[in-house]
Amino acid sequence: MPALSTPAIPSAELPDQDARLVFEAQKNPSAFQALYDRWAVPVYQYFYYRTGDVASAEDLTSQLFLSAYQSLPRYQQRGHFAAWLFAIARNLVRKDYRQNQHQLPLEMAQQVASSLDPSADCAQADEIERLKRLVQALPMEEQELIRLRYAAELSFADMATVLHKRQDAVKKSLYRLQARLQVLLEQTHD
Amino acid sequence: MTSPDSSQSIEEKLYAANRMRPRPEFLAVLRSRLVEQPQRPLSFGDRLGLIFRRSVWVTVLLVIILLAAAFIAIGPQRVLAAFQQLFGYIPGVGIINESAPIRLLAEPVTVTRAEITVTVTSVTLTDDRTHIDYRIFGVPGSAYPAGENVTGCMTQPYLRLPDGTQLAQENDFPPVPASVNEAIFVLPCIANTLPGKTPENWQLPLRFVPAPPNFTVVPVIESLPSPTPTVLANTPTSEINPLTITKVLDIGDKFVLMGEFSYNTGGNASLPPGSWWAIKQVSITGADGRKVPQSYSNDFEQPTATRPDSETWLYQLQKNFVPPVTITYAGELISPVGAKEQAEFEFDAGPHPQDGGQWTGNQDFKLGGYNIRLVSIESSSGGYSFHFKADPGASSNAISVDILGYTPNCGGGGGGDQFPVEFDARVCYANMPGGPEFPHGKLKAVINFQALARQNKSFQVQWSPDTAQTGAFATSTPQAGVCLDSASLAQLKPVPAGLTGGKALLYEQLPGNNQWGLVLYNLDGSGKQVVVPNGNWGALSPDGSRVAYSASDNGIHIINLDSRMEKVLPGAGGFNLHWSPDGKQIAYIGSGNGVIDSVFVVDSDGANLRQVSSLSYESVIGWSPDGSKLYFVIPFTGGAAWKVYSFDLAGGKGQELFTIENGTPKFLDPNLSPDGKWIAYRGRDNSSLYLVHTDGSDMHLLLDNMGASGVAWSQSGWLGVSLDSSSGTAVILLKPDGCEAYLLPGLHGDLEGLSIP
Numbered sequence: 001m002p003a004l005s006t007p008a009i010p011s012a013e014l015p016d017q018d019a020r021l022v023f024e025a026q027k028n029p030s031a032f033q034a035l036y037d038r039w040a041v042p043v044y045q046y047f048y049y050r051t052g053d054v055a056s057a058e059d060l061t062s063q064l065f066l067s068a069y070q071s072l073p074r075y076q077q078r079g080h081f082a083a084w085l086f087a088i089a090r091n092l093v094r095k096d097y098r099q100n101q102h103q104l105p106l107e108m109a110q111q112v113a114s115s116l117d118p119s120a121d122c123a124q125a126d127e128i129e130r131l132k133r134l135v136q137a138l139p140m141e142e143q144e145l146i147r148l149r150y151a152a153e154l155s156f157a158d159m160a161t162v163l164h165k166r167q168d169a170v171k172k173s174l175y176r177l178q179a180r181l182q183v184l185l186e187q188t189h190d
Numbered sequence: 191m192t193s194p195d196s197s198q199s200i201e202e203k204l205y206a207a208n209r210m211r212p213r214p215e216f217l218a219v220l221r222s223r224l225v226e227q228p229q230r231p232l233s234f235g236d237r238l239g240l241i242f243r244r245s246v247w248v249t250v251l252l253v254i255i256l257l258a259a260a261f262i263a264i265g266p267q268r269v270l271a272a273f274q275q276l277f278g279y280i281p282g283v284g285i286i287n288e289s290a291p292i293r294l295l296a297e298p299v300t301v302t303r304a305e306i307t308v309t310v311t312s313v314t315l316t317d318d319r320t321h322i323d324y325r326i327f328g329v330p331g332s333a334y335p336a337g338e339n340v341t342g343c344m345t346q347p348y349l350r351l352p353d354g355t356q357l358a359q360e361n362d363f364p365p366v367p368a369s370v371n372e373a374i375f376v377l378p379c380i381a382n383t384l385p386g387k388t389p390e391n392w393q394l395p396l397r398f399v400p401a402p403p404n405f406t407v408v409p410v411i412e413s414l415p416s417p418t419p420t421v422l423a424n425t426p427t428s429e430i431n432p433l434t435i436t437k438v439l440d441i442g443d444k445f446v447l448m449g450e451f452s453y454n455t456g457g458n459a460s461l462p463p464g465s466w467w468a469i470k471q472v473s474i475t476g477a478d479g480r481k482v483p484q485s486y487s488n489d490f491e492q493p494t495a496t497r498p499d500s501e502t503w504l505y506q507l508q509k510n511f512v513p514p515v516t517i518t519y520a521g522e523l524i525s526p527v528g529a530k531e532q533a534e535f536e537f538d539a540g541p542h543p544q545d546g547g548q549w550t551g552n553q554d555f556k557l558g559g560y561n562i563r564l565v566s567i568e569s570s571s572g573g574y575s576f577h578f579k580a581d582p583g584a585s586s587n588a589i590s591v592d593i594l595g596y597t598p599n600c601g602g603g604g605g606g607d608q609f610p611v612e613f614d615a616r617v618c619y620a621n622m623p624g625g626p627e628f629p630h631g632k633l634k635a636v637i638n639f640q641a642l643a644r645q646n647k648s649f650q651v652q653w654s655p656d657t658a659q660t661g662a663f664a665t666s667t668p669q670a671g672v673c674l675d676s677a678s679l680a681q682l683k684p685v686p687a688g689l690t691g692g693k694a695l696l697y698e699q700l701p702g703n704n705q706w707g708l709v710l711y712n713l714d715g716s717g718k719q720v721v722v723p724n725g726n727w728g729a730l731s732p733d734g735s736r737v738a739y740s741a742s743d744n745g746i747h748i749i750n751l752d753s754r755m756e757k758v759l760p761g762a763g764g765f766n767l768h769w770s771p772d773g774k775q776i777a778y779i780g781s782g783n784g785v786i787d788s789v790f791v792v793d794s795d796g797a798n799l800r801q802v803s804s805l806s807y808e809s810v811i812g813w814s815p816d817g818s819k820l821y822f823v824i825p826f827t828g829g830a831a832w833k834v835y836s837f838d839l840a841g842g843k844g845q846e847l848f849t850i851e852n853g854t855p856k857f858l859d860p861n862l863s864p865d866g867k868w869i870a871y872r873g874r875d876n877s878s879l880y881l882v883h884t885d886g887s888d889m890h891l892l893l894d895n896m897g898a899s900g901v902a903w904s905q906s907g908w909l910g911v912s913l914d915s916s917s918g919t920a921v922i923l924l925k926p927d928g929c930e931a932y933l934l935p936g937l938h939g940d941l942e943g944l945s946i947p
Contacts, residue, residue: 032224037616040220044212058216062223062501069224072856131207150201151208161344161382182200 022081025072032069039085040065045151046086050093060092067092082154083161089152090162127185134184138177145174209597215466218524218588222468223501278407279441283314283321284489288407290317291368296397299375303389310375310394320349320363322375324394326827329380331786331806333387342382343390350374371398380827408442413656432467433519433649436496445507445655448493451519452500462525467647469521472503476511481915483508483676483895508895510677514654521648526588527641531557535564538632543569551577557639560584564637565612573618574629576637585613588640593617593629610701673929674922675894679913682933685713685923689932692946694910694921695721695730695737697900698939708739708942710751713923715936721749729767729776730943732864732905737943738776738794740765746778748794759796768810769794770817771864777802777810777820789822791839802837803844811869812862821869821884823850823860830855830874836884848886861901863909868926870901870909879911881926892926900941910934910944 025032043064048057068085135146148159156174160167278288286292295313302308306328314321324347335342349357349366351373357364366373377392432452439446451469474482484505493502507515533555539547551564562580569575576591578584586609615637674682692713700707700723708728710719722728725739725747738748744763749756764780773794780790780801789802789810802820811821811834820839823832831851837844850858852874860871868881873891879898882889893911899919900912913920919938923946924931 033221036221036224038618040217041212044217045208045210048210048212049208054213057210058212059495059500061212061216062220065220065224066501128203128207131203135204135207146204147208150204151210164344164346178200178204181204185200185203 022072032072035068035081036065039082042152042154043085043089045153046089046147047093049147049151060089063092064089082152083158086148086152086154086158086162130188131181131185134181134188142173142177145170145177149174214588214590215464219466219468277410277412279410279489280314280407282312282323282489283316285410286316286407287318288409292316292401292405292407293366293371293398294401294405296399299394299396301392301394303392306380306388308377308380308392308394310396313396313398315366315398318365320357320366322349322359322363324375324377325831326380327824327833328805329383329388329827330804331788332804333380333383334786334806335382335384342384343379344381345378347375347377349396350376366398372396373398411440413438413440431649431651432500433517433651435517435651435653436493436502438653438655440655443509445509446490446504447507447515447517447653448502448504449517449651450495450500450502451649462643465523465525467521468524469519471518471520473518473520474505474507475516475518477514477516478512480511480677480680482511482515514652516650516652519649520646523645523647525643525645527643528558531639533557533637533639534634535637536632536634537567539569539574539630541630543628543630555637557589557637558584558587558641560587562589562637562639573616576615576617576635577612578615579612582611583609585609585611586644587642588638589613589615590638591615591617592636592638594634594636596629671890671892672894673892673924673926674896674931676896679896679920679922679933682922682931684935685932689713689908689923689946692904692908692944693730693734694934694937694941694945695728695902695943696912696921696937696939697726697728697942708737709939710737711937713934713937713946715934719751721751722747727765727767728942729769730902730945731769731773732771733773734945736773736794738767738769740767740778746776746792748776757796759792759794759799761799762790762792762796764790766810768812770813771815772817775817777813777822779808779810789820789837791820802839803835809858809860811860814862815864815866821847821860821862823858825858832858832860834860834869834884834886847884848882850882850889852880852889859899859901861903863903863907864905865907870903872898872901900939902941902944904944904946906946908944908946910941912939912941 021031021035021038025035040061044057044061047060047064048054051057051060064085067088135143138146144163145159148154148162154162156167156171159165160170163170278286280286280292293313293315295310298309298311300307300309306326308324308326310322310324312323346359348359349363351357351366351370356376357366357373373396375394375396377394379390380388380392433449434451435447435449437448439448451467474484476482484507490504493504495502505517535551535553535555537549537551539549547569549567551566553564555562555564560581560583562578562584564576565579566577567574568577574591574593578589694711694713696709696711697706698709699705700709700720705724706726707720708722708725710721711717721737722739722741724742726742727740729738730736731738735752736748736750738746741747741758744765746759746762746764746767747756748759759776762776762778762780764778766779768777770776775791775793777789777791779787781787786806787808788804788806789808790799791802792799803822803824805824808822808824809832811823813820814836818839820837821834822837823834825832830853831849832853833849834847835844836847850860850871854872854874854876856872856876858871860869862869862884866884869884870879870881870892872878873880875895877895877897878891879893879896879901880889881892893913896911897914898911899914900910900921902910904910907925908923909926910921910923913922919940921934921937921939921941922931923934923944
């Protein structure tokens with residue numbers, strides 16, 4: 001029997017944003033739009049940089065949100081909605097990869113459309129393109145760190161959940177990787 | 191190692207290198223699909239479909255080739271019989287290779303530590319997987335993190351074989367060798383619990399035995415659509431039909447239909463470039479015009495699309511229809527018209543915009559021939575929301591806002607499906623340390639306006655089962671005790687005049703904007719009163735004089751319907767509100783201070799707030815007729831099962847009563863009748879409604895697969911239920927004993943309260 005705890009008076013505090021949105025979506029399906037608005041672009045970006053093409057990214061994004069919409073009840077508000085969402089995403093892209101053998105050749109990294117402001121100077125654009133090629137040359141595990149942090153824009157806590165690692169280990173790995181990329185970027189500068 | 195601060199510039203570059211905005215049309219289409227998709231497994235885009243595991247697909251292909259040869263050699267009937275024996279379906283597990291031996295768990299295994307129980311309830315072992323069902327009960331809310339910024343334990347369970355081999359879980363577990371008949375199920379920790387809060391390293395010894403001869407495996411018959419699906423007359427022959435059926439499975443009492451809908455209009459030369467389909471409604475009807483009842487399970491995964499820009503769909507149709515089945519996708523062809531227009535404006539967000547910050551707009555723009563007024567701007571931790579008021583029809587176009595110099599994470603806006611004159615456009619940004627900067631200070635923003643043309647369109651395909659192959663089937667007869675099913679809804683009479691003195695409290699979308707609120711109606715749909723424009727979880731007091739509700743700040747408010755005086759209950763915050771029979775107390779689900787969704791009780795004047803339970807994710811069922819006991823449910827972790835408890839408020843003692851095993855994994859919405867006789871709750875298919883006594887006896891199906899959502903009892907014993915379908919929400923009234931039932935034709939929202947003298 002659940003114990004009668006000491007009568008702590010809870011404050012009428014708001015649950016965190018995603019948790020509240022999930023509650024609302026379970027009660028009122030149209031509230032799922034807010035979750036979609038919040039996560040559609042990070043999800044798409046993650047899929048795009050995993051698969052390298054727009055069609056696959058769109059297809060996987062659709063699959064993920066429709067799956068998440070139907071699977072929302074299995075997410076029982078135990079925190080880390082983003083981690084749950086991207087755990088589904090990683091499963092989807094793994095299946096897609098097995099079926100379609102996605103590889104983004106190094107030379108294609110140059111063709112990936114830049115999202116930089118067209119008015120940005122050419123040197124900055126060139127540096128970003130070089131950075132993309134460097135990332136594409138990393139081992140898959142390190143590419144995944146980059147994608148989860150900078151494409152999916154996950155917190156370290158969520159990344160740790162998705163990767164089944166400790167949060168401090170994820171932070172250390174990412175900071176080391178950043179430092180290495182900084183050095184490589186400077187070395188490849190013409 | 192370089193410290194994080196000195197690598198700040200590399201972080202910004204990495205963010206920039208991982209930016210890729212999706213096509214706005216793609217985002218809008220997907221958004222509209224999610225908007226239109228009822229949250230139940232009955233409509234299009236149901237993503238729980240079928241996919242054979244790759245090994246089984248290869249096997250299937252080889253078998254088909256062999257069967258083709260066998261057809262010629264020994265004739266179709268004997269081949270068919272042989273095929274049917276190869277693949278089977280186990281509910282809860284999925285499609286299996288029936289020719290291989292099946293093993294099961296010899297008996298359930300339970301381990302209890304520190305009042306927490308882990309139980310492996312069943313295991314099914316086939317040649318390609320090991321499917322394990324387990325559940326956990328008794329985890330206190332305090333064991334979980336309070337929010338998403340803290341990680342609990344996420345180590346996955348595994349199977350340890352006698353030789354030390356560990357089988358890791360990925361959906362299911364890998365197959366256990368046929369010579370191995372025991373294993374240890376190891377649960378390193380309970381998911382997402384904090385270190386030290388619950389016992390760890392659970393080990394449950396499992397023993398496997400051959401499945402008994404009477405173990406149910408449903409034979410599966412797979413066919414491509416036969417005959418070939420027909421494209422019906424209302425689909426223009428000059429256009430390619432984007433709707434196709436790709437596969438059909440017969441799994442005993444159901445057909446599983448799979449197909450695709452292609453949103454890409456590029457293949458249709460007659461259509462304007464940049465167009466896309468926005469599907470608003472999907473219906474599946476039989477030859478008699480009645481909707482085909484569908485069912486839901488988690489056993490299938492969505493198949494992969496075979497065409498670009500396509501969405502796959504899957505429906506499980508109960509064998510209870512008159513063929514042929516017609517699948518209709520109705521929606522719009524949306525096409526951009528003319529060039530995009532833009533207008534700029536400025537606002538000062540201040541150096542540190544806070545959550546809930548507001549600015550007055552009061553700026554007028556002329557875009558696309560429409561007058562559009564920016565009324566206000568609001569900031570939240572995610573971004574900004576721009577509230578507009580415009581000429582009628584303006585919001586039917588694509589309207590978005592960008593803040594110059596900042597790359598957003600999301601964006602969109604407009605009026606949704608109903609194109610109201612007041613609507614919002616949102617733009618959001620990651621607001622994390624090291625992430626893209628959240629816009630602040632003096633900001634320049636741009637309103638983007640793209641005129642859209644909309645043309646109603648529908649597409650259809652028809653399919654008939656091959657009755658020679660599957661056997662003839664007829665409309666099934668309802669189970670005993672079932673009051674209504676989807677076929678009988680159309681025959682319900684409107685509520686008689688003698689009952690129209692009652693009131694119904696609904697949660698529904700308010701006209702003119704995108705807000706939802708609580709609205710009171712007479713039972714005939716007259717006398718509409720908006721009680722709370724932005725409240726939720728409404729509950730009518732037993733005498734019908736007051737409404738308690740959960741406000742947008744999570745606080746609990748009570749409003750007197752006569753005086754419209756409103757009070758806030760200090761310190762109380764939550765949802766799932768239930769009035770005591772005497773109207774003096776409210777039970778609800780609250781969170782905060784280390785508690786996640788546990789039961790609280792407060793007097794209706796705000797005094798005497800106390801917590802009743804301390805587990806998590808609970809739901810209130812209701813009060814005993816004398817108000818001395820409170821009933822509530824607590825879910826298992828994993829597996830959709832709920833333990834029902836009664837709690838004696840005076841003695842402070844609780845008692846476990848029984849377990850609901852067939853409830854929905856979504857919101858169970860249990861509700862106790864005022865006479866204490868029946869608990870109504872939503873079933874596993876998230877569509878049916880069941881009744882059970884408070885001692886667990888006489889559990890039976892009341893409403894069969896009718897899209898049951900909101901549930902409310904009146905003091906006089908009427909049960910009101912909202913029924914969701916692809917064509918909207920209906921509200922019915924019935925007396926469970928005797929099945930006297932009526933439709934409330936003027937009501938279409940989610941039922942939250944019912945008062946009938």
